[in-house]
Structure formats: C-alpha cells, structure tokens
Amino acid sequence: MVMMSSGLKDSLSYKIDEKTYQEFPDKWEKRIKEEGLSNKFILINKEPELWVFLGEHGDHLLLSKNDSAIYCSCKGFRMEIEKKTNKGCTHIYALKIAKKFNKFRDISEKINNQELNKIIEEIMELDYSSYLRTILIKFS
Numbered sequence: 001m002v003m004m005s006s007g008l009k010d011s012l013s014y015k016i017d018e019k020t021y022q023e024f025p026d027k028w029e030k031r032i033k034e035e036g037l038s039n040k041f042i043l044i045n046k047e048p049e050l051w052v053f054l055g056e057h058g059d060h061l062l063l064s065k066n067d068s069a070i071y072c073s074c075k076g077f078r079m080e081i082e083k084k085t086n087k088g089c090t091h092i093y094a095l096k097i098a099k100k101f102n103k104f105r106d107i108s109e110k111i112n113n114q115e116l117n118k119i120i121e122e123i124m125e126l127d128y129s130s131y132l133r134t135i136l137i138k139f140s
C-alpha cells in the first residue's frame with residue numbers, strides 16, 4: 001500500500017516546464033543539428049506558441065513556453081516521458097537551433113482560428129496535416 005501511494009504521488013508530481021529540457025544525450029547531437037537547420041519547423045500560433053515539425057514519419061506538434069519547447073507530440077517524446085528520463089526528444093532541442101538561425105517559417109499571422117484548429121486536429125488524429133501543406137504551398 002505504501003509503495004503504491006508513493007508511486008502515485010511521484011506520477012502526479014511529475015512536472016514539465018521551460019527548465020526541464022536543458023541537456024540531451026550526445027548521440028542526439030547530429031540529428032538535432034540536422035533537424036534544427038532543415039527549415040521544417042512551422043510557427044502556426046504565437047500565443048500560446050505552437051509549432052509543427054514536418055517529420056519523416058509524420059508531423060509533430062510542439063508547444064513552447066518562454067522560448068523553450070516543453071511538449072512534442074512525437075513518439076520519442078512519449079517514450080521518454082514513460083521512462084521518466086526527462087530528456088524530451090530531438091525536436092525540443094532542434095527548435096532552439098531553428099529559432100536561433102532563423103530556419104523556420106511563420107504562418108501564424110496568415111491563418112485564422114478555424115485553419116489553426118484544422119491543422120491541429122489533423123496532426124492529433126493522423127500525425128499528418130495535408131491542410132498545412134496546402135497552406136504552405138499557397139504562401140510559398
């Protein structure tokens with residue numbers, strides 16, 4: 001009983017904020033740089049700050065707070081949460097590089113709420129937004 005309740009307490013107190021993801025495993029470095037400079041990050045909303053990464057295995061939705069990404073919808077991020085390793089995923093760190101070197105596209109001012117919702121819904125349901133691609137072509 002004691003073990004169960006402390007385990008439950010641990011899981012409830014598990015918290016992520018902008019200070020959580022500061023260090024990544026060395027083996028991630030190459031991929032983080034590639035993703036960060038790939039121009040595949042799209043800013044879709046400013047407040048709250050929402051990003052999409054156009055990944056090889058689908059689109060990932062990222063939430064950023066005070067200049068640090070704190071959530072990514074990719075499988076890797078979910079696995080790290082389950083392992084409680086607190087490392088996040090490569091996209092979390094790659095976004096910092098993309099912002100630093102201005103390697104991203106900003107469509108946040110060009111889409112309305114309805115379009116924003118459509119993109120988010122497609123990614124949550126299908127891990128892929130064809131609507132976002134239509135918009136990107138329109139504004140390219």
Ligand SMILES: [Zn+2]
Nearest residue numbers: 072074089091
């Ligand atoms: Zn990710």
